[in-house]
Amino acid sequence: MKIIKDQIGREITLKSVPKRIVSLVPSQTELLCDLALENELVGITKYCIHPFNLKSTKAIVGGTKKVDYEKIKELKPDFILCNKEENAYDMLPELEKIAPTYFSDVNTINDSIDLILHLGSILNRRTESDNLAHKIEFKLADFKQFIKDKPSRKVAYFIWANPWMVAGNDTYINEMLKLNKFENIYDSMSRYPKIVIDKIRWEGDPDVLIFSSEPYKFEDKHAMEIGSFTNRSITVFGDGEMFSWPGSRMLLAFDYFKELHKKLESHF
Incomplete structure:
Protein backbone atom coordinates (compact mmCIF):
# COMPACT_ATOMS: atom_id res chain seq x y z
CA MET A 1 0.00 0.00 0.00
CA LYS A 2 1.37 3.40 -1.04
CA ILE A 3 -0.08 6.90 -0.79
CA ILE A 4 1.05 9.40 -3.43
CA LYS A 5 0.00 12.89 -4.48
CA ASP A 6 -0.77 13.89 -8.05
CA GLN A 7 0.16 17.25 -9.57
CA ILE A 8 -3.02 18.96 -8.38
CA GLY A 9 -2.37 17.86 -4.80
CA ARG A 10 -4.86 14.98 -4.50
CA GLU A 11 -3.87 11.95 -2.41
CA ILE A 12 -4.09 8.62 -4.22
CA THR A 13 -3.76 5.18 -2.67
CA LEU A 14 -2.05 2.46 -4.70
CA LYS A 15 -2.17 -1.14 -3.55
CA SER A 16 0.82 -2.06 -5.72
CA VAL A 17 2.77 -0.89 -8.77
CA PRO A 18 0.14 -0.37 -11.51
CA LYS A 19 0.10 -3.01 -14.23
CA ARG A 20 -3.03 -2.05 -16.19
CA ILE A 21 -3.08 1.62 -17.18
CA VAL A 22 -5.66 3.70 -19.03
CA SER A 23 -4.33 6.99 -20.40
CA LEU A 24 -6.77 9.74 -21.36
CA VAL A 25 -4.02 12.16 -22.47
CA PRO A 26 -2.31 11.82 -25.88
CA SER A 27 1.03 13.30 -24.79
CA GLN A 28 1.10 11.12 -21.69
CA THR A 29 0.22 8.02 -23.71
CA GLU A 30 3.33 8.71 -25.78
CA LEU A 31 5.32 9.28 -22.60
CA LEU A 32 4.25 5.94 -21.10
CA CYS A 33 5.45 4.13 -24.20
CA ASP A 34 8.78 5.94 -24.06
CA LEU A 35 9.09 4.81 -20.44
CA ALA A 36 8.79 1.18 -21.63
CA LEU A 37 5.20 0.86 -20.40
CA GLU A 38 3.42 0.00 -23.66
CA ASN A 39 2.59 -3.50 -22.43
CA GLU A 40 0.98 -2.08 -19.27
CA LEU A 41 -1.13 0.34 -21.31
CA VAL A 42 -4.58 -1.18 -21.88
CA GLY A 43 -6.78 1.78 -22.86
CA ILE A 44 -6.30 5.06 -24.75
CA THR A 45 -8.32 7.85 -26.36
CA LYS A 46 -9.04 8.25 -30.07
CA TYR A 47 -6.60 11.18 -30.06
CA CYS A 48 -3.67 9.09 -28.84
CA ILE A 49 -1.83 8.93 -32.17
CA HIS A 50 1.75 8.30 -31.01
CA PRO A 51 3.10 5.66 -31.33
CA PHE A 52 1.09 5.05 -34.52
CA ASN A 53 0.48 1.34 -33.81
CA LEU A 54 -1.48 1.87 -30.58
CA LYS A 55 -4.89 2.33 -32.20
CA SER A 56 -4.72 -1.19 -33.55
CA THR A 57 -3.43 -2.78 -30.36
CA LYS A 58 -5.15 -0.92 -27.51
CA ALA A 59 -8.80 -0.37 -26.55
CA ILE A 60 -10.21 3.05 -27.51
CA VAL A 61 -12.31 4.37 -24.63
CA GLY A 62 -13.49 7.69 -26.10
CA GLY A 63 -12.05 11.18 -26.35
CA THR A 64 -10.40 13.45 -23.82
CA LYS A 65 -13.61 15.18 -22.71
CA LYS A 66 -16.05 12.28 -22.95
CA VAL A 67 -15.28 8.62 -22.29
CA ASP A 68 -17.12 5.32 -22.12
CA TYR A 69 -16.94 4.47 -18.42
CA GLU A 70 -18.25 0.94 -18.94
CA LYS A 71 -15.55 0.21 -21.49
CA ILE A 72 -12.90 1.52 -19.09
CA LYS A 73 -14.35 -0.62 -16.31
CA GLU A 74 -14.21 -3.72 -18.52
CA LEU A 75 -10.48 -3.18 -18.97
CA LYS A 76 -9.97 -3.61 -15.22
CA PRO A 77 -7.37 -0.83 -14.92
CA ASP A 78 -5.44 -0.25 -11.70
CA PHE A 79 -4.33 3.28 -12.71
CA ILE A 80 -5.97 6.00 -14.83
CA LEU A 81 -3.90 8.91 -16.10
CA CYS A 82 -5.56 12.30 -16.75
CA ASN A 83 -4.54 15.92 -17.21
CA LYS A 84 -6.08 19.07 -15.75
CA GLU A 85 -6.19 20.85 -19.11
CA GLU A 86 -7.01 17.96 -21.43
CA ASN A 87 -9.70 16.23 -19.38
CA ALA A 88 -12.91 17.47 -17.80
CA TYR A 89 -12.59 17.49 -14.01
CA ASP A 90 -16.21 16.36 -13.62
CA MET A 91 -15.10 12.99 -15.02
CA LEU A 92 -13.16 12.33 -11.83
CA PRO A 93 -15.95 10.93 -9.59
CA GLU A 94 -16.82 8.21 -12.13
CA LEU A 95 -13.20 7.42 -12.91
CA GLU A 96 -12.31 7.09 -9.22
CA LYS A 97 -15.01 4.45 -8.85
CA ILE A 98 -13.06 2.37 -11.35
CA ALA A 99 -9.41 2.89 -10.36
CA PRO A 100 -6.95 5.30 -8.70
CA THR A 101 -6.88 8.38 -10.96
CA TYR A 102 -3.88 10.65 -11.36
CA PHE A 103 -4.30 14.23 -12.64
CA SER A 104 -1.22 15.94 -14.05
CA ASP A 105 -0.94 19.74 -14.25
CA VAL A 106 1.78 20.86 -16.66
CA ASN A 107 2.31 24.54 -17.42
CA THR A 108 6.13 24.70 -17.55
CA ILE A 109 9.09 22.61 -18.63
CA ASN A 110 9.89 21.95 -14.96
CA ASP A 111 6.33 20.67 -14.47
CA SER A 112 6.86 18.30 -17.39
CA ILE A 113 10.16 16.99 -16.05
CA ASP A 114 8.59 16.57 -12.60
CA LEU A 115 5.79 14.53 -14.17
CA ILE A 116 8.26 12.30 -16.02
CA LEU A 117 10.20 11.62 -12.84
CA HIS A 118 7.07 11.12 -10.72
CA LEU A 119 5.53 8.63 -13.15
CA GLY A 120 8.87 6.84 -13.36
CA SER A 121 8.84 6.46 -9.58
CA ILE A 122 5.18 5.40 -9.37
CA LEU A 123 5.35 2.94 -12.26
CA ASN A 124 8.75 1.39 -11.45
CA ARG A 125 10.56 2.99 -14.37
CA ARG A 126 13.08 5.17 -12.54
CA THR A 127 15.98 4.39 -14.86
CA GLU A 128 13.96 5.19 -17.97
CA SER A 129 12.48 8.39 -16.50
CA ASP A 130 15.88 9.61 -15.25
CA ASN A 131 17.43 9.03 -18.67
CA LEU A 132 14.58 10.80 -20.45
CA ALA A 133 14.72 13.77 -18.09
CA HIS A 134 18.50 14.09 -18.59
CA LYS A 135 18.12 14.00 -22.38
CA ILE A 136 15.47 16.73 -22.26
CA GLU A 137 17.59 18.89 -19.97
CA PHE A 138 20.59 18.49 -22.30
CA LYS A 139 18.59 19.47 -25.39
CA LEU A 140 17.01 22.36 -23.48
CA ALA A 141 20.43 23.73 -22.53
CA ASP A 142 21.56 23.40 -26.15
CA PHE A 143 18.48 25.24 -27.40
CA LYS A 144 18.92 28.05 -24.89
CA GLN A 145 22.43 28.53 -26.28
CA PHE A 146 21.02 28.57 -29.81
CA ILE A 147 18.28 31.11 -29.03
CA LYS A 148 20.19 33.52 -26.79
CA ASP A 149 21.31 35.87 -29.59
Whole structure:
Protein backbone atom coordinates (compact mmCIF):
# COMPACT_ATOMS: atom_id res chain seq x y z
CA MET A 1 0.00 0.00 0.00
CA LYS A 2 1.37 3.40 -1.04
CA ILE A 3 -0.08 6.90 -0.79
CA ILE A 4 1.05 9.40 -3.43
CA LYS A 5 0.00 12.89 -4.48
CA ASP A 6 -0.77 13.89 -8.05
CA GLN A 7 0.16 17.25 -9.57
CA ILE A 8 -3.02 18.96 -8.38
CA GLY A 9 -2.37 17.86 -4.80
CA ARG A 10 -4.86 14.98 -4.50
CA GLU A 11 -3.87 11.95 -2.41
CA ILE A 12 -4.09 8.62 -4.22
CA THR A 13 -3.76 5.18 -2.67
CA LEU A 14 -2.05 2.46 -4.70
CA LYS A 15 -2.17 -1.14 -3.55
CA SER A 16 0.82 -2.06 -5.72
CA VAL A 17 2.77 -0.89 -8.77
CA PRO A 18 0.14 -0.37 -11.51
CA LYS A 19 0.10 -3.01 -14.23
CA ARG A 20 -3.03 -2.05 -16.19
CA ILE A 21 -3.08 1.62 -17.18
CA VAL A 22 -5.66 3.70 -19.03
CA SER A 23 -4.33 6.99 -20.40
CA LEU A 24 -6.77 9.74 -21.36
CA VAL A 25 -4.02 12.16 -22.47
CA PRO A 26 -2.31 11.82 -25.88
CA SER A 27 1.03 13.30 -24.79
CA GLN A 28 1.10 11.12 -21.69
CA THR A 29 0.22 8.02 -23.71
CA GLU A 30 3.33 8.71 -25.78
CA LEU A 31 5.32 9.28 -22.60
CA LEU A 32 4.25 5.94 -21.10
CA CYS A 33 5.45 4.13 -24.20
CA ASP A 34 8.78 5.94 -24.06
CA LEU A 35 9.09 4.81 -20.44
CA ALA A 36 8.79 1.18 -21.63
CA LEU A 37 5.20 0.86 -20.40
CA GLU A 38 3.42 0.00 -23.66
CA ASN A 39 2.59 -3.50 -22.43
CA GLU A 40 0.98 -2.08 -19.27
CA LEU A 41 -1.13 0.34 -21.31
CA VAL A 42 -4.58 -1.18 -21.88
CA GLY A 43 -6.78 1.78 -22.86
CA ILE A 44 -6.30 5.06 -24.75
CA THR A 45 -8.32 7.85 -26.36
CA LYS A 46 -9.04 8.25 -30.07
CA TYR A 47 -6.60 11.18 -30.06
CA CYS A 48 -3.67 9.09 -28.84
CA ILE A 49 -1.83 8.93 -32.17
CA HIS A 50 1.75 8.30 -31.01
CA PRO A 51 3.10 5.66 -31.33
CA PHE A 52 1.09 5.05 -34.52
CA ASN A 53 0.48 1.34 -33.81
CA LEU A 54 -1.48 1.87 -30.58
CA LYS A 55 -4.89 2.33 -32.20
CA SER A 56 -4.72 -1.19 -33.55
CA THR A 57 -3.43 -2.78 -30.36
CA LYS A 58 -5.15 -0.92 -27.51
CA ALA A 59 -8.80 -0.37 -26.55
CA ILE A 60 -10.21 3.05 -27.51
CA VAL A 61 -12.31 4.37 -24.63
CA GLY A 62 -13.49 7.69 -26.10
CA GLY A 63 -12.05 11.18 -26.35
CA THR A 64 -10.40 13.45 -23.82
CA LYS A 65 -13.61 15.18 -22.71
CA LYS A 66 -16.05 12.28 -22.95
CA VAL A 67 -15.28 8.62 -22.29
CA ASP A 68 -17.12 5.32 -22.12
CA TYR A 69 -16.94 4.47 -18.42
CA GLU A 70 -18.25 0.94 -18.94
CA LYS A 71 -15.55 0.21 -21.49
CA ILE A 72 -12.90 1.52 -19.09
CA LYS A 73 -14.35 -0.62 -16.31
CA GLU A 74 -14.21 -3.72 -18.52
CA LEU A 75 -10.48 -3.18 -18.97
CA LYS A 76 -9.97 -3.61 -15.22
CA PRO A 77 -7.37 -0.83 -14.92
CA ASP A 78 -5.44 -0.25 -11.70
CA PHE A 79 -4.33 3.28 -12.71
CA ILE A 80 -5.97 6.00 -14.83
CA LEU A 81 -3.90 8.91 -16.10
CA CYS A 82 -5.56 12.30 -16.75
CA ASN A 83 -4.54 15.92 -17.21
CA LYS A 84 -6.08 19.07 -15.75
CA GLU A 85 -6.19 20.85 -19.11
CA GLU A 86 -7.01 17.96 -21.43
CA ASN A 87 -9.70 16.23 -19.38
CA ALA A 88 -12.91 17.47 -17.80
CA TYR A 89 -12.59 17.49 -14.01
CA ASP A 90 -16.21 16.36 -13.62
CA MET A 91 -15.10 12.99 -15.02
CA LEU A 92 -13.16 12.33 -11.83
CA PRO A 93 -15.95 10.93 -9.59
CA GLU A 94 -16.82 8.21 -12.13
CA LEU A 95 -13.20 7.42 -12.91
CA GLU A 96 -12.31 7.09 -9.22
CA LYS A 97 -15.01 4.45 -8.85
CA ILE A 98 -13.06 2.37 -11.35
CA ALA A 99 -9.41 2.89 -10.36
CA PRO A 100 -6.95 5.30 -8.70
CA THR A 101 -6.88 8.38 -10.96
CA TYR A 102 -3.88 10.65 -11.36
CA PHE A 103 -4.30 14.23 -12.64
CA SER A 104 -1.22 15.94 -14.05
CA ASP A 105 -0.94 19.74 -14.25
CA VAL A 106 1.78 20.86 -16.66
CA ASN A 107 2.31 24.54 -17.42
CA THR A 108 6.13 24.70 -17.55
CA ILE A 109 9.09 22.61 -18.63
CA ASN A 110 9.89 21.95 -14.96
CA ASP A 111 6.33 20.67 -14.47
CA SER A 112 6.86 18.30 -17.39
CA ILE A 113 10.16 16.99 -16.05
CA ASP A 114 8.59 16.57 -12.60
CA LEU A 115 5.79 14.53 -14.17
CA ILE A 116 8.26 12.30 -16.02
CA LEU A 117 10.20 11.62 -12.84
CA HIS A 118 7.07 11.12 -10.72
CA LEU A 119 5.53 8.63 -13.15
CA GLY A 120 8.87 6.84 -13.36
CA SER A 121 8.84 6.46 -9.58
CA ILE A 122 5.18 5.40 -9.37
CA LEU A 123 5.35 2.94 -12.26
CA ASN A 124 8.75 1.39 -11.45
CA ARG A 125 10.56 2.99 -14.37
CA ARG A 126 13.08 5.17 -12.54
CA THR A 127 15.98 4.39 -14.86
CA GLU A 128 13.96 5.19 -17.97
CA SER A 129 12.48 8.39 -16.50
CA ASP A 130 15.88 9.61 -15.25
CA ASN A 131 17.43 9.03 -18.67
CA LEU A 132 14.58 10.80 -20.45
CA ALA A 133 14.72 13.77 -18.09
CA HIS A 134 18.50 14.09 -18.59
CA LYS A 135 18.12 14.00 -22.38
CA ILE A 136 15.47 16.73 -22.26
CA GLU A 137 17.59 18.89 -19.97
CA PHE A 138 20.59 18.49 -22.30
CA LYS A 139 18.59 19.47 -25.39
CA LEU A 140 17.01 22.36 -23.48
CA ALA A 141 20.43 23.73 -22.53
CA ASP A 142 21.56 23.40 -26.15
CA PHE A 143 18.48 25.24 -27.40
CA LYS A 144 18.92 28.05 -24.89
CA GLN A 145 22.43 28.53 -26.28
CA PHE A 146 21.02 28.57 -29.81
CA ILE A 147 18.28 31.11 -29.03
CA LYS A 148 20.19 33.52 -26.79
CA ASP A 149 21.31 35.87 -29.59
CA LYS A 150 18.09 35.61 -31.62
CA PRO A 151 15.87 38.71 -31.76
CA SER A 152 12.55 38.79 -29.93
CA ARG A 153 9.46 38.77 -32.14
CA LYS A 154 5.86 39.57 -31.29
CA VAL A 155 3.48 36.69 -31.98
CA ALA A 156 -0.13 35.59 -31.73
CA TYR A 157 -0.72 31.84 -31.39
CA PHE A 158 -4.13 30.76 -32.72
CA ILE A 159 -5.84 27.56 -31.59
CA TRP A 160 -9.39 28.03 -32.92
CA ALA A 161 -11.46 29.93 -35.49
CA ASN A 162 -15.04 31.20 -35.29
CA PRO A 163 -14.82 32.10 -32.50
CA TRP A 164 -11.19 33.10 -32.78
CA MET A 165 -9.19 31.83 -29.80
CA VAL A 166 -5.52 32.22 -28.89
CA ALA A 167 -3.10 30.93 -26.29
CA GLY A 168 -2.74 33.37 -23.41
CA ASN A 169 -0.91 33.28 -20.12
CA ASP A 170 -0.85 30.34 -17.67
CA THR A 171 -0.41 27.77 -20.45
CA TYR A 172 2.34 25.40 -21.50
CA ILE A 173 2.11 26.92 -24.99
CA ASN A 174 2.94 30.34 -23.60
CA GLU A 175 5.99 28.89 -21.86
CA MET A 176 7.17 27.47 -25.18
CA LEU A 177 6.63 30.86 -26.83
CA LYS A 178 8.74 32.54 -24.14
CA LEU A 179 11.47 29.95 -24.57
CA ASN A 180 11.58 30.86 -28.27
CA LYS A 181 11.78 34.60 -27.47
CA PHE A 182 8.32 35.02 -28.95
CA GLU A 183 6.49 37.84 -27.16
CA ASN A 184 2.87 36.74 -26.93
CA ILE A 185 0.73 39.82 -27.55
CA TYR A 186 -2.02 38.13 -25.51
CA ASP A 187 0.20 37.35 -22.54
CA SER A 188 -1.94 39.61 -20.34
CA MET A 189 -4.98 37.36 -20.94
CA SER A 190 -5.47 34.10 -19.10
CA ARG A 191 -5.51 30.64 -20.66
CA TYR A 192 -7.34 30.57 -24.03
CA PRO A 193 -9.25 33.80 -24.55
CA LYS A 194 -11.59 34.61 -27.41
CA ILE A 195 -10.44 37.66 -29.35
CA VAL A 196 -11.83 40.10 -31.91
CA ILE A 197 -9.51 39.82 -34.89
CA ASP A 198 -10.10 43.30 -36.29
CA LYS A 199 -8.46 44.65 -33.11
CA ILE A 200 -5.26 42.62 -33.46
CA ARG A 201 -3.28 45.55 -34.86
CA TRP A 202 -4.08 47.68 -31.83
CA GLU A 203 -3.49 44.83 -29.37
CA GLY A 204 0.10 44.32 -30.52
CA ASP A 205 0.31 43.97 -34.31
CA PRO A 206 2.36 40.74 -34.19
CA ASP A 207 5.39 40.03 -36.37
CA VAL A 208 4.37 36.38 -36.63
CA LEU A 209 0.96 34.68 -36.72
CA ILE A 210 1.19 31.05 -35.63
CA PHE A 211 -1.73 28.79 -36.56
CA SER A 212 -1.56 25.59 -34.56
CA SER A 213 -2.14 22.23 -36.26
CA GLU A 214 -4.34 21.22 -33.32
CA PRO A 215 -7.02 21.20 -32.07
CA TYR A 216 -8.36 23.15 -35.09
CA LYS A 217 -7.42 22.53 -38.73
CA PHE A 218 -6.52 25.96 -40.05
CA GLU A 219 -6.45 26.71 -43.77
CA ASP A 220 -4.93 29.41 -45.96
CA LYS A 221 -8.20 31.35 -45.88
CA HIS A 222 -7.88 31.79 -42.10
CA ALA A 223 -4.37 33.16 -42.44
CA MET A 224 -5.47 35.56 -45.19
CA GLU A 225 -8.43 36.76 -43.12
CA ILE A 226 -6.37 37.58 -40.06
CA GLY A 227 -3.42 38.85 -42.07
CA SER A 228 -5.65 41.52 -43.55
CA PHE A 229 -5.91 43.10 -40.10
CA THR A 230 -2.14 43.30 -39.48
CA ASN A 231 0.60 45.45 -40.98
CA ARG A 232 3.45 43.04 -41.65
CA SER A 233 2.82 39.64 -40.08
CA ILE A 234 4.50 36.47 -41.31
CA THR A 235 2.21 33.43 -41.26
CA VAL A 236 3.36 30.09 -39.81
CA PHE A 237 1.31 26.90 -39.74
CA GLY A 238 2.90 25.50 -36.61
CA ASP A 239 3.11 21.93 -35.32
CA GLY A 240 0.80 22.05 -32.31
CA GLU A 241 2.35 18.94 -30.79
CA MET A 242 5.70 20.68 -30.50
CA PHE A 243 4.21 23.69 -28.75
CA SER A 244 1.62 21.97 -26.56
CA TRP A 245 2.70 18.38 -25.85
CA PRO A 246 4.90 18.08 -22.76
CA GLY A 247 6.70 14.85 -21.96
CA SER A 248 8.88 12.93 -24.39
CA ARG A 249 7.68 14.99 -27.36
CA MET A 250 10.02 17.67 -26.01
CA LEU A 251 12.95 15.65 -27.39
CA LEU A 252 11.72 16.52 -30.88
CA ALA A 253 10.44 20.00 -30.08
CA PHE A 254 13.78 21.75 -29.63
CA ASP A 255 15.05 20.64 -33.06
CA TYR A 256 11.73 21.70 -34.58
CA PHE A 257 12.07 25.15 -32.98
CA LYS A 258 15.57 25.55 -34.44
CA GLU A 259 14.26 24.87 -37.93
CA LEU A 260 11.36 27.25 -37.36
CA HIS A 261 13.73 30.08 -36.47
CA LYS A 262 15.88 29.39 -39.51
CA LYS A 263 12.80 29.71 -41.73
CA LEU A 264 11.69 32.90 -40.00
CA GLU A 265 15.12 34.48 -40.49
CA SER A 266 14.63 34.30 -44.24
CA HIS A 267 11.54 36.52 -43.93
CA PHE A 268 13.04 39.29 -41.79
